[in-house]
Amino acid sequence: MTTYYKFSEYLKKRFGCRVHKVTVDAAFSCPNIDGTLSKEGCIFCNNYSFSPAVRKKNITLEQQISEGIEYGRKRYRAKKFIVYFQPYSNTYAPVKVLKKRYDVLRKFPDIAGIAIGTRPDLIDEEKLNLIETYTKYYEVWMEYGLQSVNDTTLKLINRNHTYADFLKAIDITKNRGLKICAHVIIGLPGETKEDAIKTARECSHIRLDGIKIHPLYIVKGTVLEKMFLEGKYRPLEMENFVEITAEFIAHLNPEMVIQRLTADCPQEMLVAPLWIRQKQQMIKEIEKKMLRDNLSQGKGLNNDS
Numbered sequence: 001m002t003t004y005y006k007f008s009e010y011l012k013k014r015f016g017c018r019v020h021k022v023t024v025d026a027a028f029s030c031p032n033i034d035g036t037l038s039k040e041g042c043i044f045c046n047n048y049s050f051s052p053a054v055r056k057k058n059i060t061l062e063q064q065i066s067e068g069i070e071y072g073r074k075r076y077r078a079k080k081f082i083v084y085f086q087p088y089s090n091t092y093a094p095v096k097v098l099k100k101r102y103d104v105l106r107k108f109p110d111i112a113g114i115a116i117g118t119r120p121d122l123i124d125e126e127k128l129n130l131i132e133t134y135t136k137y138y139e140v141w142m143e144y145g146l147q148s149v150n151d152t153t154l155k156l157i158n159r160n161h162t163y164a165d166f167l168k169a170i171d172i173t174k175n176r177g178l179k180i181c182a183h184v185i186i187g188l189p190g191e192t193k194e195d196a197i198k199t200a201r202e203c204s205h206i207r208l209d210g211i212k213i214h215p216l217y218i219v220k221g222t223v224l225e226k227m228f229l230e231g232k233y234r235p236l237e238m239e240n241f242v243e244i245t246a247e248f249i250a251h252l253n254p255e256m257v258i259q260r261l262t263a264d265c266p267q268e269m270l271v272a273p274l275w276i277r278q279k280q281q282m283i284k285e286i287e288k289k290m291l292r293d294n295l296s297q298g299k300g301l302n303n304d305s
Contacts, residue, residue, distance in 0.1 A: 003290040004249045004297040007210070007259040014139070015112055017079040020072030023086045024064040026101045030089040031122070037160040042147075043223035044157065044185075044216060046269065061104050069110060082113035082139075091118040095130050102134065113139040115181075120144045120169035121161040128173060135177040141210065142173050146182040149202045150195055153188050158223070163202075170206055181210035181259060186244050187236040188216055189227070193244045197300070200251035204301060210257040213248065215241050215282075217263055218271040225271050238275040238282060246289040250300035258297070261286060 002009075011019040033041040059067075065083055072078040083105055091098065105111050114134055123142070134140050148154060149163045166182075173180055182203055186196050203211055218228050218235060227233040236244070245261065252258070262279040275282065290296065 003287055003295065004252075004258050005254060005256065007257050010257045015080050018077055019080045019082060019112065020068075020076050020078035021082045021084050021115070022065055022068030022072065023084045024061055024068070025087050026061055026085050026090060028085075028088045028090050028092050030092060030119070032119070032158070032160050033088075038158060040158055040223060042157050042159055043189075043227070044218070046219045046222055061101060062107065065104065065108055065111075069108060079110065080112040081108070081110055082115055082141075083111055084115040084117065086115075086117050089118045089122050090116050091122045091127050091131075095126055098127065099130055102131075105134075105138070111138065113141065115141040115143055117143040117145070117183075119161060120146065120166040123169050123173065125172060128176060128178075132176045132178065139179065140177075141179040141181050143181045143183060143212070144169055146199075146203075147185045148188055148191065148195065149199045150191065153191055153195070156189055167206070170208070179209040181212060181257075182208050183212045183214065185214045185216050186241060186248065189224075189233050193247060196244050196248050197251050200248045201301070204251065204253040204256065207253065208256055210259050211252065212259045213245060213261050214263045215245075215273075215276055217265055217273060217276045219265060219269045220271055228272060235273040237273070238278070238285065242282070242285045242289050245286050246293065246295055247300065249286075249290065249297050250295040252297050253301065254296075254298035256297075 030041070031037045033039060033045070068083075069081050072081055102114070105114060116131065123144075131140060131142070144166060146163075146166050147157065147159060151162050154162060170180060184199055184203070216224075216235060218224050218233075224233060228235070249258065261283055263276050265276060267277070270277070
């Protein structure tokens with residue numbers, strides 16, 4: 001029994017074959033770490049910990065794509081590929097620079113899609129006009145880091161943008177043929193299950209195309225690590241994460257694609273919780289919880305009404 005709309009299911013329907021996502025580092029930065037907004041970044045942020053592309057040094061963008069495609073063909077027998085501009089903020093540059101880096105994709109005929117990860121306060125009409133031109137050749141996903149709809153939480157984690165900034169980004173991105181995905185985090189400091197469900201309801205209300213759900217984990221060299229060591233933050237246990245995530249999914253519009261439920265972190269960087277390394281078990285536990293409680297994506301919205 002399918003309890004939620006999986007990205008693998010969506011891709012199979014959309015492209016009719018196995019599709020592999022190739023993650024690349026296009027050498028962008030972020031205003032939340034370069035001093036424009038802040039030098040500290042988000043309290044949990046260490047791009048090395050969550051993006052494999054950042055761990056590859058001195059490799060050109062073209063080489064990253066080529067190697068990623070070759071790996072996807074051999075490992076997963078993929079026939080088409082989505083290039084994911086993941087680390088940092090991938091619209092944080094003048095339009096001419098963005099075009100030059102995005103255009104590298106044109107050298108690879110098997111690329112079917114582009115995913116651009118960025119902050120909601122780093123998009124505007126000019127940039128979107130450029131990005132929209134790629135919809136003639138690719139399926140294009142704009143992936144905006146939201147994390148929470150709670151402005152108090154956003155301030156606490158040093159996001160340096162507001163939920164209103166996110167809504168503005170969604171408003172100017174819609175009706176361009178672009179897919180929109182939000183990134184949210186479960187287990188943020190001070191947030192309850194009710195706070196998480198509120199975020200789910202809001203994402204459903206504004207009719208996003210997709211969502212990525214991440215458990216909050218602690219990596220070395222972050223403000224969150226300091227908070228953890230000082231006893232100011234305690235991460236969720238797996239059981240708590242499973243419970244909250246199951247309810248979160250139940251409050252998502254059933255047409256919204258859930259692109260991920262897990263997170264990746266190199267063992268040498270991870271401080272806590274150690275259970276995030278048990279990715280498959282975590283997914284199975286969420287699915288078991290939903291079946292056990294008779295939950296499915298969208299069911300919570302029906303109950304609310």
